[in-house]
Amino acid sequence: MVSKKGFTKGIINKPSWSLKDNEVTPESVFSDRRNIVKALGLGALGASLPGQVQAGLFDLFGSEDKPAFAVQGLDYSKPSQFQISDRLTPEDKITRHNNFYEFGTSKQDPFENAQQFQVNPWELRIEGLVDKPLTLDLNDLTTKFDLEERVYRLRCVEAWSMVVPWIGFSLAELLKMAGVSNKATHVAFETLFDPDQMPGQKNRLMGGGIHYPYVEGLTINEAMNELPFLAVGLYGKTLPPQNGAPVRLVLPWKYGFKSIKSVVKIRVTDKQPPTSWNQLAPHEYGFYANVNPQVDHPRWSQASERSIGEGGLFSAKRIPTQMFNGYGDQVADLYKNLDLRKYY
Amino acid sequence: MKRLTPRGLFWLKGFLHLSFLSPIIYLVVMVLTDNAGGDPVQYIIHYTGMGAINALVVTLLISPIAKRFKQGLLLQTRRLVGLYVFAYACLHIAAFISLDLLFAWGFLFEEIIKRPYILVGAASFIIASLLALTSFQAVKRKMGRGWQSLHNWIYLMALLAPVHFYWSVKSEIIEPSIYIGVCLLLLWYRRQAIKKWLFKS
Numbered sequence: 001m002v003s004k005k006g007f008t009k010g011i012i013n014k015p016s017w018s019l020k021d022n023e024v025t026p027e028s029v030f031s032d033r034r035n036i037v038k039a040l041g042l043g044a045l046g047a048s049l050p051g052q053v054q055a056g057l058f059d060l061f062g063s064e065d066k067p068a069f070a071v072q073g074l075d076y077s078k079p080s081q082f083q084i085s086d087r088l089t090p091e092d093k094i095t096r097h098n099n100f101y102e103f104g105t106s107k108q109d110p111f112e113n114a115q116q117f118q119v120n121p122w123e124l125r126i127e128g129l130v131d132k133p134l135t136l137d138l139n140d141l142t143t144k145f146d147l148e149e150r151v152y153r154l155r156c157v158e159a160w161s162m163v164v165p166w167i168g169f170s171l172a173e174l175l176k177m178a179g180v181s182n183k184a185t186h187v188a189f190e191t192l193f194d195p196d197q198m199p200g201q202k203n204r205l206m207g208g209g210i211h212y213p214y215v216e217g218l219t220i221n222e223a224m225n226e227l228p229f230l231a232v233g234l235y236g237k238t239l240p241p242q243n244g245a246p247v248r249l250v251l252p253w254k255y256g257f258k259s260i261k262s263v264v265k266i267r268v269t270d271k272q273p274p275t276s277w278n279q280l281a282p283h284e285y286g287f288y289a290n291v292n293p294q295v296d297h298p299r300w301s302q303a304s305e306r307s308i309g310e311g312g313l314f315s316a317k318r319i320p321t322q323m324f325n326g327y328g329d330q331v332a333d334l335y336k337n338l339d340l341r342k343y344y
Numbered sequence: 345m346k347r348l349t350p351r352g353l354f355w356l357k358g359f360l361h362l363s364f365l366s367p368i369i370y371l372v373v374m375v376l377t378d379n380a381g382g383d384p385v386q387y388i389i390h391y392t393g394m395g396a397i398n399a400l401v402v403t404l405l406i407s408p409i410a411k412r413f414k415q416g417l418l419l420q421t422r423r424l425v426g427l428y429v430f431a432y433a434c435l436h437i438a439a440f441i442s443l444d445l446l447f448a449w450g451f452l453f454e455e456i457i458k459r460p461y462i463l464v465g466a467a468s469f470i471i472a473s474l475l476a477l478t479s480f481q482a483v484k485r486k487m488g489r490g491w492q493s494l495h496n497w498i499y500l501m502a503l504l505a506p507v508h509f510y511w512s513v514k515s516e517i518i519e520p521s522i523y524i525g526v527c528l529l530l531l532w533y534r535r536q537a538i539k540k541w542l543f544k545s
Contacts, residue, residue: 106387317446
């Protein structure tokens with residue numbers, strides 16, 4: 001067996017974080033690529049393909065007619081403790097590579113199926129064991145708190161990762177505003193349930209067999225930590241639906257599926273709440289789901305990850321996965337007395 | 345019913361080539377035009393894997409159809425389709441090693457041990473490779489009876505490949521379950537031949 005810390009051929013142990021700016025494809029080039037395809041006469045090629053393939057090609061050229069979800073610019077500060085030097089993943093990769101089974105199980109499905117998603121009106125309710133239950137509407141989400149940008153690493157349980165500049169506010173700040181009762185032990189989160197808008201909730205084949213609405217949870221100590229973040233924006237603008245508009249949780253030291261999207265309910269409770277992936281496959285996904293290179297998924301290793309690159313297909317890198325995704329300084333204390341093999 | 349003529353067979357083969365090549369062209373176009381998602385690696389791996397398993401189902405369909413409709417000549421398309429199973433499987437594995445593992449060979453070994461579904465997939469690939477290597481007429485003649493016996497291993501592959509698919513997915517088990525069902529049906533249709541192969545020494 002290859003040792004976790006040792007050098008593995010082909011794995012870059014010391015990522016070169018030296019590049020400062022990400023290399024986003026200029027929008028003009030990005031939108032022009034369709035014209036390039038057309039100029040190459042690929043329409044003629046398409047006509048020679050069998051039916052199903054042709055339908056796919058028509059989708060590809062038809063998709064430009066659907067208007068993209070409208071996002072707005074945000075005002076925010078950049079607290080220095082949450083700016084890391086890791087190279088940012090380009091915006092068009094963050095918005096076009098998503099696990100959001102409410103809109104389909106393929107990585108590109110959410111981008112393709114979520115553009116018509118309605119976020120207005122929106123209600124985010126904070127309830128349960130709190131002094132003052134709160135309801136935030138769409139406008140409150142971007143005005144009630146001073147927004148800040150935090151650059152967080154995102155590690156998916158499928159062993160790929162990104163670096164994302166989120167904009168939002170701290171979960172602890174919101175919970176303090178509501179006033180958490182001292183009986184509270186956990187916080188439960190719930191995604192919108194709206195099968196008319198979320199085709200994956202209507203159709204089992206499309207929704208991957210998850211029991212909707214999607215639910216997640218934290219212990220109260222985890223929730224009151226400084227890291228849990230309620231993101232309302234990405235790359236300076238409000239969130240697009242495929243990334244969890246209008247508000248989603250971000251927990252950078254846990255596998256991505258814990259970072260629940262399009263949240264409508266935050267309930268403070270005195271019981272450990274059910275969580276969606278744990279319900280679906282309890283032996284594969286635990287309640288905690290902390291990033292941990294020493295505890296493998298039953299069907300694959302978690303020792304390294306494919307860091308999605310800033311350019312083409314071969315710009316990705318295999319890097320070793322860090323304990324708590326590199327956020328041990330902030331969260332390791334929470335798990336001092338916990339056997340992380342048992343409580344995965 | 346009209347019998348398939350050699351001329352008809354020629355056109356049928358041309359059609360099969362087109363059917364198996366065009367999805368590859370489609371994949372290349374989708375990836376090059378940035379229409380396969382923000383990070384198309386998983387898409388490419390899944391797409392080529394689906395190509396291999398679809399081609400496998402087609403090869404297994406040929407002889408039942410040939411028998412049912414008494415179209416002996418149809419059997420001559422099996423080699424062509426079988427080689428596409430191998431071609432798609434090669435693309436599938438090449439994509440996994442180059443795009444997902446990024447040539448971390450040390451890690452490949454660890455991955456194979458830790459991902460039992462990869463072992464199952466690797467076993468299918470070894471069978472596909474042996475069948476592809478022995479698919480030439482000259483080799484077939486040389487091998488005599490052993491050739492058929494070797495090529496019956498496709499029955500094992502018809503079990504392993506859909507299990508590999510089922511085992512690899514995170515939760516979307518409906519589609520792989522359908523493939524397992526279809527492959528079991530196609531094996532059930534051959535139960536006499538399989539019994540003979542397994543129990544005749």
